[in-house]
Amino acid sequence: MRPRLRVRLGRLELKNPVVTASGTFGFGREYADLVDLSRPGAVTVKSLTLAPRSGNPPPRTVETPAGMLNAIGLENPGVEWFLAEGLPFLRQRRVPVIASIAGETAAEYAALAAKLDRAPGLVALEVNLSCPNVARGGLAFGGDPVAAAEVTRAVREATGLPVIAKLSAQVTDIVAVARAVLEAGAEVLSLINTLPGMAVDVYRRRPVLGNVFGGLSGPAIRPVAVRAVWQVYAALRCPIIGMGGIMTAVDALEFVLAGARAVAVGTAHFVNPRAAEEVLDGIERYLVEQGVADFNDLVGAAHDGG
Amino acid sequence: MSAALLVEAVVLRTERVAPDHYRLVLHAPEVARAARPGQFVMVRCGSAWDPLLRRPFSVAGVDREAGAVTLLFRVVGRGTALLAGTVPGDALSLLGPLGRGFTLPQAAEAAAVIGGGMGLAPLLFLVEELLARGCRVRVLAGARSRQYLFVPEPAPGCEVLVATEDGSAGRPGPVTVLLPFVGPEVRRYYACGPREMLRAVAAELERRGLSGEVCLEERMACGVGACRGCVCRVRRGEGMAWAAVCAEGPVFPAGEVCWE
Numbered sequence: 001m002r003p004r005l006r007v008r009l010g011r012l013e014l015k016n017p018v019v020t021a022s023g024t025f026g027f028g029r030e031y032a033d034l035v036d037l038s039r040p041g042a043v044t045v046k047s048l049t050l051a052p053r054s055g056n057p058p059p060r061t062v063e064t065p066a067g068m069l070n071a072i073g074l075e076n077p078g079v080e081w082f083l084a085e086g087l088p089f090l091r092q093r094r095v096p097v098i099a100s101i102a103g104e105t106a107a108e109y110a111a112l113a114a115k116l117d118r119a120p121g122l123v124a125l126e127v128n129l130s131c132p133n134v135a136r137g138g139l140a141f142g143g144d145p146v147a148a149a150e151v152t153r154a155v156r157e158a159t160g161l162p163v164i165a166k167l168s169a170q171v172t173d174i175v176a177v178a179r180a181v182l183e184a185g186a187e188v189l190s191l192i193n194t195l196p197g198m199a200v201d202v203y204r205r206r207p208v209l210g211n212v213f214g215g216l217s218g219p220a221i222r223p224v225a226v227r228a229v230w231q232v233y234a235a236l237r238c239p240i241i242g243m244g245g246i247m248t249a250v251d252a253l254e255f256v257l258a259g260a261r262a263v264a265v266g267t268a269h270f271v272n273p274r275a276a277e278e279v280l281d282g283i284e285r286y287l288v289e290q291g292v293a294d295f296n297d298l299v300g301a302a303h304d305g306g
Numbered sequence: 307m308s309a310a311l312l313v314e315a316v317v318l319r320t321e322r323v324a325p326d327h328y329r330l331v332l333h334a335p336e337v338a339r340a341a342r343p344g345q346f347v348m349v350r351c352g353s354a355w356d357p358l359l360r361r362p363f364s365v366a367g368v369d370r371e372a373g374a375v376t377l378l379f380r381v382v383g384r385g386t387a388l389l390a391g392t393v394p395g396d397a398l399s400l401l402g403p404l405g406r407g408f409t410l411p412q413a414a415e416a417a418a419v420i421g422g423g424m425g426l427a428p429l430l431f432l433v434e435e436l437l438a439r440g441c442r443v444r445v446l447a448g449a450r451s452r453q454y455l456f457v458p459e460p461a462p463g464c465e466v467l468v469a470t471e472d473g474s475a476g477r478p479g480p481v482t483v484l485l486p487f488v489g490p491e492v493r494r495y496y497a498c499g500p501r502e503m504l505r506a507v508a509a510e511l512e513r514r515g516l517s518g519e520v521c522l523e524e525r526m527a528c529g530v531g532a533c534r535g536c537v538c539r540v541r542r543g544e545g546m547a548w549a550a551v552c553a554e555g556p557v558f559p560a561g562e563v564c565w566e
Contacts, residue, residue: 026532030553033309034401034530046534054548061527061535066356068527075534075548219355247355270359270527271350273312273401 003287004294005280007041007261009239010187012124012162014041014096014262017295018252018280021243021266022047022100022126022166023072024217027086028093031273037095039277041262044098045086047128048116050108052078056133057210062199067218067245068267069197071133071211074102079115091121098164102128104137106154113158125161127152127186130168130193132215142168142193145180156185164241166190169228175235188239190264191232192225217267219245226258233259233300247275249282256283256295257302310530311336315349315400317392318374324453326381327424328390329366332398335373340403341365343410343432344521344557347375347402348529351385360401361385362526362552364428364498375400378427378456404529405556408432408496408519414440418488418495418518420507422448422481425499426456428521432496433458444492448481448499482506494518497560508560520560524551539564 005016019042025031028043037043055075062069077086082099090097099116103109113125129142129151141147148165156163165186171177178189194215199208225244233240242260245267246252252263268275287295315334323329337347348360367376381390392398408428411417417436421429426447436443445466449455452474457466467484468476477483481503488495488511495518497507504520511518524536531553540549540562549555 024528024533026528026530030528030530030532034312046532055534055537058535058537058548059525060537061525061533063357063359066358068358070527070533070535072534075537218358267358267527270529270533271355272399273530 016041017262021264024266034273042096047100047102067220069214071214100126110154110158113155126164132196149180149184152181152184164188230258259300317396338368342407344407345403350399351388366427416491420446420497422499446484505565
C-alpha cells in the first residue's frame with residue numbers, strides 16, 4: 001500500500017509535503033518543459049510586489065562553498081501581470097499555487113493580499129518578511145517581532161487565504177518572532193529564508209555582488225535551517241514548511257523529523273530542475289522502506305516524545 | 307527554439323588544446339540534434355554539492371550523425387578544473403540547449419563573424435551553419451597569442467583573418483584592428499568575446515550602418531530565466547530593462563545592448 005502523503009498545515013491542505021521555494025522556481029513556466037509541474041504539493045512563485053520591480057544591479061549571484069549568494073532584489077513583473085498571465089498559466093496545469101508577497105510597508109502587503117484574495121488557483125499567501133536584499137521592507141520587518149506581527153496582521157485582515165509567514169534565522173530569538181506572527185494570524189511558518197552574507201573579489205578588491213550583500217542559500221545553510229525548525233517546533237508545535245539547502249530526500253527528512261510538516265526545495269532546482277519531484281519520490285521510498293504508513297507520523301519525531 | 311532537455315551525457319574525448327584550454331566532446335544525441343548556434347548548455351561538473359552550480363558553455367559544434375556536442379573552455383576555477391579532468395566514459399548531467407541563438411539569414415549572403423578569445427567557441431558552430439546555408443563568411447579572430455586562437459577549419463566560402471595581442475600570428479593588436487576588413491558586401495555581423503571588445507565592435511559597425519548580433523556572457527545560476535541572476539541592461543521601447551542573459555539571450559541584437 002502506498003504511504004499517505006497528504007498533509008494539513010492549518011487550513012492549507014497539500015496533496016504531498018514537497019513544495020518549491022519562492023525565488024528558485026520563477027513562475028513555474030520557466031521549468032514547464034523540464035518538470036512535471038503537477039508533482040509538487042504546491043509551487044511557490046517568486047515574490048510579488050504591487051508595481052513591477054527591476055531589481056539590483058549585477059552581478060547578482062556568486063557561488064560560495066556548497067552554496068551561493070544572490071542579491072536579485074525582488075525583481076518581478078508585479079502582481080497585475082501575475083493575475084493576468086502568471087497565475088492562469090499555472091491554473092491551466094492544475095498546479096496549486098502559493099503566492100509570495102513583499103512590500104515596503106504593512107499597507108503594501110495588505111494591498112497585495114487584497115488583490116490576490118479571490119484569485120482562483122491560489123491556495124495560500126506567503127508573506128516574505130525576510131528578504132535580505134532590499135533597502136526597505138524584507139528583513140527590516142522579519143527581524144523585529146512587533147513589525148513582523150504588524151505586517152502579518154495587515155495581511156490576515158485583507159485575505160481569507162491561509163497566511164504563511166516566511167522568517168529569517170538572522171534574529172536573536174526566532175521563537176519570539178514566530179510566536180508574534182502566529183498570534184497575529186499566520187497559520188504556517190516558512191523557515192528559513194537565505195542568510196545575509198557577502199563575498200569579496202580579491203583581484204578587483206571590491207565586493208563581488210553589485211548589491212554588496214546577498215542571501216546565502218544551498219547546502220551550506222542547512223544545519224542552521226534545521227536548528228531553526230527544531231527550536232520553533234519545540235516551543236510552539238505549529239505547522240512549519242522547512243527549507244534551506246534541501247538537495248535530497250534525506251535532507252528533507254531531517255527537517256521533517258525536526259518538526260516540519262512540509263518542505264520546500266529551492267536552490268537545488270538550479271542544480272537539478274527535477275529536484276522537488278526527486279525529493280518527493282525519495283520521501284515516499286523512505287516511508288515504504290521504514291514501514292511508515294503516514295508521512296505525518298514522522299513530523300517532529302526526532303523530539304523526545306515525538 | 308526547441309525545448310530544453312535534461313540528459314546524461316557521456317564524455318567521448320577531453321583534449322587539451324592550449325595551456326588551460328580544453329575541448330570536451332560529449333555524446334548527447336538529443337542535444338546535438340536540437341542545438342542551434344549561439345545556444346548554450348549547463349553542465350554539472352561533479353556529483354558532490356561543492357562546487358554547487360552548473361557551468362554554462364556555448365555549444366562550439368555538433369555532429370548530429372554521431373550525436374556529439376563539442377564544448378570549448380578555459381579552466382578558470384574548480385568547476386572547469388573538474389571538467390578538464392574527465393575521461394572518456396564519464397557521465398555528465400547536461401541541461402540544454404538553452405537560450406536564444408543567432409538569427410541565421412534566410413538566403414545566402416555575406417556575413418562577418420568576429421570573435422575574441424573564448425568568444426570564438428559559439429562562432430565555430432555558427433560558421434558551420436552559415437556555410438551550410440551557402441553564406442560567404444569572413445571571420446575576424448583575435449586572441450592573446452597564437453596558441454589561444456581558435457579558428458574554423460579551412461573551407462570554401464570562409465576566409466579567416468587573425469590578430470593577436472602579442473603579434474605571434476596575424477596582425478598585432480586586438481581583433482578590432484581587423485574591423486576595416488569587414489567589406490561593403492557584408493550584410494550582417496555576429497560577434498562574441500569580452501564585453502569591451504563587443505562594445506568596440508558594435509560601436510564601429512553600427513556607425514557604418516551594419517546591424518548585427520552579439521553573444522553575451524554572465525554568471526548564471528539556473529540557466530532558464532527563473533532566478534533572474536544573469537541580467538544585462540537592454541533598451542526596450544523608450545526605456546531600459548534588465549534582460550536575463552540565459553533566457554532572453556545570450557544572443558542580443560547589438561543595438562539593443564546598453565554598454566555603459
